[in-house]
Amino acid sequence: MAIQLHDRTLKALSLILSYPTRELQQAMPEISAVLASDTRLTAAARRGLRPLVEELAVRDIYDLEEQFVLLFDRSRTLSLNLFEHVHGESRDRGGAMVSLVETYRDGGFDPVTSELPDHLPVLLEFLSTRPFAEAQETLADAAHIFEALTTRLERRESAYAAVFASLVQLAGAEANAEAVAEILAQPEVDPTDLEALDEVWEESEVLFGPDPSAGCPQVRDMLSRMDTPVNPKPQPAAE
Numbered sequence: 001m002a003i004q005l006h007d008r009t010l011k012a013l014s015l016i017l018s019y020p021t022r023e024l025q026q027a028m029p030e031i032s033a034v035l036a037s038d039t040r041l042t043a044a045a046r047r048g049l050r051p052l053v054e055e056l057a058v059r060d061i062y063d064l065e066e067q068f069v070l071l072f073d074r075s076r077t078l079s080l081n082l083f084e085h086v087h088g089e090s091r092d093r094g095g096a097m098v099s100l101v102e103t104y105r106d107g108g109f110d111p112v113t114s115e116l117p118d119h120l121p122v123l124l125e126f127l128s129t130r131p132f133a134e135a136q137e138t139l140a141d142a143a144h145i146f147e148a149l150t151t152r153l154e155r156r157e158s159a160y161a162a163v164f165a166s167l168v169q170l171a172g173a174e175a176n177a178e179a180v181a182e183i184l185a186q187p188e189v190d191p192t193d194l195e196a197l198d199e200v201w202e203e204s205e206v207l208f209g210p211d212p213s214a215g216c217p218q219v220r221d222m223l224s225r226m227d228t229p230v231n232p233k234p235q236p237a238a239e
Helices: 008-016 022-037 043-058 061-073 082-087 091-106 120-127 132-141 143-155 161-171 177-184 194-201 217-224
Strands: none
Touching: 008 022, 008 043, 008 120, 008 161, 022 043, 043 161, 082 091, 082 143, 120 132, 132 143, 132 161, 143 161, 143 177
16 A cells, blocks of 8 residues: 555545555554654644554554444544535535536546545545645635534544644645534534434435536535546445
8 A cells, every 4th residue: 555646645644534444554654654754744733643543553453443433434523525514415515526526537537436526535535646735725625624523523532633633734724713613513413322323314315416516615616626536445344
């Protein structure tokens, strides 16, 4: 799993936000070295990433898988699908998805994955192939989402919070406080309460019919800068 794309830090962050695998564990020394050497991150930010890097390297793989599922798959307010935090399950999200798929195809890539196109590790892998100034603009568009996820993960005392804090820093822009507050106002559900989770997820499916220009300008700007293919990540085994 050698990291060979243009921006090794964005690629590294994409990998550590992916579903844990033994291959990922084997790559952690290289990932750790990449993150520790990037001076775009403050010394404090680099120190903040160490606990997660060390945990991913040595912790039992089944514990890592369970933790990941509880955080990012069962907790809708921690979803790694960015449009979830912008549009929820509205029709605007469908239009944004259509635009994103078309952007992938315009770049010569037809995604073959069960992940939705707005999955954050996919976005970061895209951005790792782009000039950093361009990538930074896209990160800045999503800074309010990263800031809110940092806060939520810190409340859970999760080492993953450091990844989102690093993304805010790399964005080089202050997150809009009102937008952060709006995301944080969304109620959270205990990921171990399966009945409550069923109620939350019993909503309408994402619709892909509207004009792809629908939705907020930030999402349109984000989509306009994505045109490089990425690889899908492995999926968790059924429990």
